Amino acid sequence: MTTSLHRTRRPVLPSMLKHGLLLLGALVMLYPLLWMLSSSFKPETIIFKDLGLIPRPFTLEHYVSGWTAIGVPFSRFYVNSFIISGLSVAGTVLSCALAAYAFARLDFRFKRLWFALMLGTIMLPYHVTLIPRYIMFFQLGWINTILPLTVPHFFAVSSFFVFLIVQFIRGLPRDLDDAAAIDGASEWQTFWRIVVPLATPALVTTAIFTFIWSWDDFFSQLLYLNRITSYTVSLGLRAFIDSQDRSSFGPLFAMSVISLIPAFVIFIVAQQQLVEGVSRTGLKG
Amino acid sequence: MSRELRRNLVAYAFLTPWLLGLLIFSAGPILASAYLSLTRYDLLSPPEWRGLTNYVVMFTRDPRFAKALQVTANYVLVSVPLQLALALAIALVLNRGIRALSLYRAIYYLPSLLGGSIAIAILWRQVFGLDGLINRALSLIGIQGISWIATPETAVYTLVLLRVWQFGSPMIIFLAGLKQIPREFYESAEIDGAGRWNRFWRITLPLLTPIIFFNLVLQIISAFQTFTQAFIVSGGTGGPVNSTLFYTLYLYQQGFSAFNMGYASALAWVLLGIIGGLTLVAFLSSKYWVYYES
Known part of the structure; x- marks a missing residue:
């Protein structure tokens, strides 16, 4: 009786610890991506000084200048x-x-x-x-x-x-x-x-x-x-x-972010299909 | 028209696009490439027969070929085991009926989905550059970093990290494999008093070996053909000092910068030989370590 009780009750502390570590891992994984996204909205002078993820001050200049930076518009x-x-x-x-x-x-x-x-x-x-x-x-x-x-x-x-x-x-x-x-x-x-x-x-x-x-x-x-x-x-x-x-x-990051949009949209919309595709066949994505 | 003939005609009608593709884009080019690998050819003048010279030169008098082979082998040997170990470890943690599984799975998979793009290669170039993210973080604790991508000893390891970062897709395959293991195995092992460690070594790992094998073959083949990231990080040169001269990058340089198309074809055949050889070794060795339920 006691053993079965013991087995069904979830230990709270290890579970929280596990979630904490998994979240930390997820943050480490996503950090470079989020940093690129945020840097694309930061003024050039602070991109390299600022490790934070919130662009302050916020600017759209890189998207404007990046769009036409090499002569032919990015569109x-x-x-x-x-x-x-x-x-x-x-x-x-x-x-x-x-x-x-x-x-x-x-x-x-x-x-x-x-x-x-x-x-x-x-x-x-x-x-x-x-x-x-x-x-x-x-x-x-x-x-x-x-x-x-x-x-x-x-x-x-x-x-x-x-x-x-x-x-x-x-x-x-x-x-x-x-x-x-x-x-x-x-x-x-x-x-x-x-x-x-x-x-x-x-x-x-x-x-x-x-x-x-x-x-x-x-x-x-x-x-x-x-x-x-x-x-x-x-x-x-x-x-x-x-x-x-x-x-x-800055402009390079802005255009990189734009280039990732289609894949990201697919990721949001078709997550289930992606995961199934990978697990059934080993497709890499 | 007999029914037999009609049936065949209909089937071949469905098959026609694929069949033409096989002849025009696979079988024909394979034969042509085998022939070209025995010639000197620069696209403008007709191919000049050289017998096995390309292959002999490659293995005896081409230090960049040897370097490319060494760089790529080192990259594969370091990155693939690390990537798979991480994928397996996280899959094991996620497999224990954890809450928000699909959220974690999605987050960890995202880098695999985006990792092949130029955008990520650009990001990597910045993150490991002289005034990149890594050095910025290091400077906070008082360490003066180097340019990781411009230093021959470290450049290839930034690319190793890039592959390890993409552990999400093998992780998903491991998760699917772990789900196939019947719960009763663990229950009866527990009744027999097997601890967690024992259960992992005696049940999980042996039953997972087919999946490990599958992931291993898949990742070796794909790692051996890494191109884009090395190209972007090194600006197409394979530098610094050839330290990121990946095999396919060298093939590209020979074929499309130097226009040694005969030599590049020979390089492609050696690549096929290596990949085929590794796959064969994996298959032959599998009977000693891969467990198949009969």
Whole structure:
């Protein structure tokens, strides 16, 4: 009797201690981010002197001066990034869903071979195909366009997501497919009307991670875009570092904060999807 | 048209985008890259056959290659274990039916989500710079700090910290793994009088080894390909004194600054070999330490 009482009652002190430590840890983790946010509102002269998180005095000057600091307004980079990320998401979701439906629900010759190849390309480092892809895009005259960054996404090059969606579709009951087939629905109708709506969670996960990856991408953008008007947010920020003298971090911080907004919005809105995506598949974010 | 043929045609119609992608963007480039790695090629004149020369040069006469390999290996060996240990420790604390679990989980995950961006690399450059946040804090207790990113001995460790800071995503994977361990195991162990420490070593850890293994492989592969942060912190040079010359940064320099595209292709194949080799070692060793329920 006493032991069971002992076991159900939560010890107050260790629990508070634990929460205290966890909160402290969370603060340490978030401190650099919060400090950057707050510094972006502080006058340049106190940024480095002030370790505090409340900007006093408060100024918006860095946002104003940062916006146009390298000649082309930051809004341009934002639009460019959105176009590239948006097209990448649309292409990846569509092409990966098509392939995944075939692998999960249809029967065809050489299915196992293709499936094995699909798995094989998941772990392939991007660098092995990098140089020939660059040469190909160079010869097509695609350098300095968004095509090298978007077109491959329409051909399901992120096989990882094909696999993710295949796994998800396999987990869906087949009853609805069968019922649709009896009603005379074609494979296309079954795919579009039944499987796609049911597979929405997997498609949303695919969309979220594709968006964040292409938004944060730096390597390929660095290779393929070298005209300042076609710069993305990543490239704009990088050019900004080079143009600044080392002592003025205010505008750089302001634009960095702006660049993080989309990922942060996704974090707030789709937290559950993110956590599930990571725990189910090991996606990094 | 026979039903058999029709069925195949329909399936291949669905598969077409992926199949074309496989041929045009993966299989073709892989073969081309294997060929280019045996040539000298600068994008403008036709490739010139060199046999295995690129590989021989790499392993015998290229000190920057050796340096890049050493820098990257050191980075992987230090950062991945630290990151996973922290991820596991916090996951264990969070797993005990704690209140506000989802809040903590979200906060600890945020750096993983934002960490790949240029913005965070810029922040890091500032935080560990000469008049950065760290030195400012140190000066409060009377210590005069150095520029951590401009000092060859410390530069790479600022990047190690950046990876460790992103322990949130492996932590989420550990949490998911911990949830799978049946409660009864602990209950019967407790009845048998096993203490907390014993329960961790005898139950939690063995049952978690598949997840540890998964995280390990995943993080090694991703750590080996670190590029953006090293590029931003060192201004694209891999400096100071090549101390942040990560492997992929060196590959980028060879391919796209020096336009040694044959050599860069050879570097890519060696990278594939290393990553494949490490994964293979992990898999082969797994039967000695990874516990699979049969």
